[in-house]
Amino acid sequence: MFHRLMRALVPSGVLYASWKYGETERTEASSGRLFCDMTEQRAEALAQAEGGASIEACWISEDVRADRRSQKWLNVIFLCRKIQDDTKRDRYGARERREGGAVPATGTL
Known part of the structure; x- marks a missing residue:
């Protein structure tokens, strides 16, 4: 996703x-x-790993909710320098469409 x-x-x-903040990956049982x-x-x-970020x-x-003040959050501002992307894009940054309106299947955005 990143x-x-x-x-x-x-x-x-x-x-x-x-x-x-932490090193855990987990699935919430009630919602999945x-x-x-x-x-x-x-x-x-x-x-x-992004090679341009x-x-x-x-x-x-700390969490702003009173009942969760002990929870910590990591906040990050990433800067994008230049990400290699071979997908052809129009002047608005959208992937160019093929004739008939289909977006080329690239597997990535």
């Missing part, structure tokens, strides 16, 4: 993201939702 978000940005675009916690090191690894700012904050 890769798709970074590819959606123009060069010098920014992405703000926040995660619960997947949660992925994050540390500064994991966020840096995400940026490095860097971390502009990173900080830890």
Whole structure:
């Protein structure tokens, strides 16, 4: 998902993201939702794996909900330098359509 978000940005675009602070991945039993916690090191690894992203700012904050003050959140601002994308795009950044209106199947955005 991070890769798709970074590819959606123009060069010098920014992405703000926040995660619960930690190193756990878990699925909530009641809803089946997947949660992925994050540390500064994991966020840096995400940026490095992207090969065109860097971390502009990173900080830890506490949850603002009174009953969850002990929970910490990692906040990150990523900067997109240039992500390699071979998909042809129109002047608005959308993938070009083939005749008949079909979007080329590329497997990625």
